[in-house]
Amino acid sequence: MSRRTDDVATLIAEAREGRTRAVARLITLVEDASPRLREVMAALAPYGGHAHVIGLTGAPGVGKSTTTSALVAEFRGRGLTVAVLAIDPSSPFSGGALLGDRIRMTEHASDRGVYIRSMASRGHLGGLSWSTPQALRVVDAAGFDVVLIETVGVGQSEVEIARAADTTVVLLAPGMGDGIQAAKAGILEIGDLYVVNKSDRDGAHKVRKDLFGMLKLADRAPEAWDPPVLATSSLNQQGLAEVADALVEHREWLAATGNLRVRRERRARDEIEAIAVQELRSRWASVGEAGAMKELSARVAAGELDPYSAADALLA
Amino acid sequence: MSRRTDDVATLIAEAREGRTRAVARLITLVEDASPRLREVMAALAPYGGHAHVIGLTGAPGVGKSTTTSALVAEFRGRGLTVAVLAIDPSSPFSGGALLGDRIRMTEHASDRGVYIRSMASRGHLGGLSWSTPQALRVVDAAGFDVVLIETVGVGQSEVEIARAADTTVVLLAPGMGDGIQAAKAGILEIGDLYVVNKSDRDGAHKVRKDLFGMLKLADRAPEAWDPPVLATSSLNQQGLAEVADALVEHREWLAATGNLRVRRERRARDEIEAIAVQELRSRWASVGEAGAMKELSARVAAGELDPYSAADALLA
Numbered sequence: 001m002s003r004r005t006d007d008v009a010t011l012i013a014e015a016r017e018g019r020t021r022a023v024a025r026l027i028t029l030v031e032d033a034s035p036r037l038r039e040v041m042a043a044l045a046p047y048g049g050h051a052h053v054i055g056l057t058g059a060p061g062v063g064k065s066t067t068t069s070a071l072v073a074e075f076r077g078r079g080l081t082v083a084v085l086a087i088d089p090s091s092p093f094s095g096g097a098l099l100g101d102r103i104r105m106t107e108h109a110s111d112r113g114v115y116i117r118s119m120a121s122r123g124h125l126g127g128l129s130w131s132t133p134q135a136l137r138v139v140d141a142a143g144f145d146v147v148l149i150e151t152v153g154v155g156q157s158e159v160e161i162a163r164a165a166d167t168t169v170v171l172l173a174p175g176m177g178d179g180i181q182a183a184k185a186g187i188l189e190i191g192d193l194y195v196v197n198k199s200d201r202d203g204a205h206k207v208r209k210d211l212f213g214m215l216k217l218a219d220r221a222p223e224a225w226d227p228p229v230l231a232t233s234s235l236n237q238q239g240l241a242e243v244a245d246a247l248v249e250h251r252e253w254l255a256a257t258g259n260l261r262v263r264r265e266r267r268a269r270d271e272i273e274a275i276a277v278q279e280l281r282s283r284w285a286s287v288g289e290a291g292a293m294k295e296l297s298a299r300v301a302a303g304e305l306d307p308y309s310a311a312d313a314l315l316a
Numbered sequence: 317m318s319r320r321t322d323d324v325a326t327l328i329a330e331a332r333e334g335r336t337r338a339v340a341r342l343i344t345l346v347e348d349a350s351p352r353l354r355e356v357m358a359a360l361a362p363y364g365g366h367a368h369v370i371g372l373t374g375a376p377g378v379g380k381s382t383t384t385s386a387l388v389a390e391f392r393g394r395g396l397t398v399a400v401l402a403i404d405p406s407s408p409f410s411g412g413a414l415l416g417d418r419i420r421m422t423e424h425a426s427d428r429g430v431y432i433r434s435m436a437s438r439g440h441l442g443g444l445s446w447s448t449p450q451a452l453r454v455v456d457a458a459g460f461d462v463v464l465i466e467t468v469g470v471g472q473s474e475v476e477i478a479r480a481a482d483t484t485v486v487l488l489a490p491g492m493g494d495g496i497q498a499a500k501a502g503i504l505e506i507g508d509l510y511v512v513n514k515s516d517r518d519g520a521h522k523v524r525k526d527l528f529g530m531l532k533l534a535d536r537a538p539e540a541w542d543p544p545v546l547a548t549s550s551l552n553q554q555g556l557a558e559v560a561d562a563l564v565e566h567r568e569w570l571a572a573t574g575n576l577r578v579r580r581e582r583r584a585r586d587e588i589e590a591i592a593v594q595e596l597r598s599r600w601a602s603v604g605e606a607g608a609m610k611e612l613s614a615r616v617a618a619g620e621l622d623p624y625s626a627a628d629a630l631l632a
Contacts, residue, residue, distance in 0.1 A: 038625075041622040041623060042624070045619050047619070049617075049618075049619055133623075261617065265613045265614055267617070268612075268614075269609060269612075269613040271616065272609070272612055272613060272616060272623050272626040272630060273597065273600065275623050275626075275627035276627040276630050277593050277597075279627060280592075280596070281589065281593075284589065293585060293589075296585075296588055297581045297584040297585040297588060300361075300584035300588060301577065301580040301584040302365075303362050303363070303365055305361060306354070306357040306361040307450075307584065307587040307591050308354045308358070309354075309358065310588040311588050311592040311595060314588060315592055315596070
C-alpha cells in the first residue's frame with residue numbers, strides 16, 4: 001500500500017487528478033531531498049508552464065498572509081485553482097509564531113481547489129528555500145492555475161522571489177517606521193505590482209504617493225512594464241479584484257512581449273545552476289577528513305595559501 | 317607615478333606601514349574584481365590572522381552606526397587600531413540615505429588608527445558582499461587590531477556575518493515593533509554577544525529580559541559559550557567598556573578552546589567555495605549565445621529536460 005502510493009508515476013498521475021495527498025507527498029520528497037527527486041523532476045518536466053507564478057513579498061507586519069488568503073478567495077471566485085507556497089524563516093524558534101499566521105488560511109482548508117504548503121527556508125540561500133523552485137514544479141505540473149509564493153520580504157529573499165516568479169507583488173503598509181523606509185530601496189527594483197495594504201489606516205495615502213514618486217524617478221525603458229500601485233484592505237477583502245486584474249494584465253503583457261519566456265529561461269538557468277553548485281558542494285564536502293577541501297581550508301586559514309589558489313586546486 | 321602606486325608589493329608594504337591610501341586602493345582592487353586580485357590575495361596571505369574580526373548586526377533603527385562609532389572610540393581609547401567595513405544594501409536608490417549614517421563616523425576621520433570603508437553589497441549573495449571577505453583580508457594584513465563588519469541585520473546577512481566573524485554582536489533596541497520580534501528568532505542562533513542599545517528608553521529592560529528568557533531556552537552544549545546580554549546607550553557613549561571587555565573575553569575563549577581555528581577554517585572554506593562557484597558561474601555564462609547553459613535553460617523552460625539532467629550535462 002505504502003509502496004504503491006510512493007510510486008512516482010502513480011503519485012504524479014494522482015497529483016494531476018487534483019489529489020492533494022499526492023501533491024503533498026511529492027513536495028515532501030522534494031523537501032527531504034529524496035534520492036528519487038531526480039526521477040520525480042524528470043517525470044514532471046513535460047507538465048510544467050501552465051501556472052501563473054506570483055511572488056508576494058513585504059516586510060513583517062504588512063499583512064502578507066491576510067493578503068494571500070484574500071487573493072486566494074478572489075481567484076477562487078473566478079474559478080481558478082490556487083496553490084500557496086509560504087516560505088518561513090528557517091529558525092526552529094520561529095516555527096510557532098509564524099504558524100499562527102497560517103491559521104488564517106484555514107478558511108480555505110476544505111476547498112479542493114486550494115493547496116497550501118508552508119516551506120522551511122533552509123540552506124545557505126536563506127529567504128527562498130532551496131526546495132521552493134522544485135516544489136513550484138510540483139504544483140505547476142499538478143495543474144494549479146495560480147501559484148502564490150509568499151515570503152518575508154527582507155533583504156535577499158525579495159530578489160530571489162522576483163527571479164522565481166512571473167509576477168512579483170510588493171506589499172507595503174502605513175506606519176511601518178524605519179524598517180520599511182530602508183527596505184523600500186530594494187523593493188523599487190523588483191515589483192511588477194505594488195499594493196499598499198491596510199489602506200483604511202492613517203498614512204496609507206502618503207505611502208502610495210511616496211511610492212509613486214520614487215517609481216517615477218526610476219529609469220525605465222519606454223517599452224518596460226509600468227508597475228501599478230494599488231490599495232487594499234485585505235482584512236476586509238477590499239481591493240483584491242483590482243489586484244487580481246492587474247496580475248492577469250501583467251501575465252498577458254509578459255506573454256505578448258516574449259518576456260514570459262525570458263523570465264522562465266532565467267528561472268531555469270537559476271535552477272540548473274543551483275543544482276549544479278549543490279552537487280559540487282556535496283562532492284567537495286564528501287571527501288571527508290582527508291579531503292581536499294579540509295586541507296585547503298586549513299592551509300588558507302594558516303596563511304600558507306590564498307583562497308584563489310585554493311579554489312584553483314579544488315576545481316583542478 | 318600612478319604605475320608605481322599600483323604595484324601590488326608596494327601597495328601592501330605601504331598598507332602595512334599604516335598608509336590609509338594604500339589600504340583604500342587595495343580594497344578598490346577587490347571591489348572592482350581587478351585582474352590583479354589573485355596577485356593581491358597571494359601576496360596578502362602570509363600576513364593574515366592578527367585582527368579580531370567582529371560582526372555587528374541588527375535591524376534598521378537599532379543604532380548600528382552609532383554603536384560602531386562608539387565602539388571604535390572605546391577601542392581607540394585602549395590603544396587599538398580599528399578598521400570598519402560597513403555593508404550597505406546594494407540598491408543604487410539607497411546610497412544617499414545610508415551614506416547619511418556614515419557621516420557620524422567623521423569624528424574618526426582624522427585618526428590614522430581608524431579606517432572606515434563603506435562596501436557595496438553586490439551580487440547574488442546579498443547582505444554581505446562578495447568582496448567583504450577579501451576586503452577583510454586587506455585590513456587584517458594591514459595590521460589593524462580590530463575589524464568591525466557592520467551589516468543591516470535582516471535575514472540572510474545575519475547568518476553570513478556570523479560565519480565571517482570571530483565574534484558576532486547582535487544589536488537590539490526597545491520599541492522596534494513587529495519586525496524585531498520576527499527577526500529575533502534567527503538572531504538567537506548567531507549572537508556571541510547581545511547588546512540592547514538605547515537602554516535609557518522605555519522597554520529596554522523588557523527587551524533584555526525577554527532575550528535572557530529566549531536564550532535560556534536555547535539548547536546549548538555545556539562547554540559552549542554563554543552569550544552575555546549587555547546594555548548600551550551608544551549615543552551617550554555608555555556601556556561600551558563592558559561591550560569591549562566581553563568582546564575581548566570571547567576572543568580569548570575562542571583561542572583557548574580551539575574554536576578560533578575552527579571558525580577561521582570554516583571562513584576559509586566559505587571563501588574558497590565562493591570563489592570556486594563564482595569561477596564556475598562565469599565559465600558557464602561565458603560560453604555565450606551558442607553556449608551550453610543557454611541551450612539547457614531553454615530546454616528546461618520548454619519542459620524538454622528536467623533541471624537535474626541539465627545540471628548533469630553542465631557538469632559533464
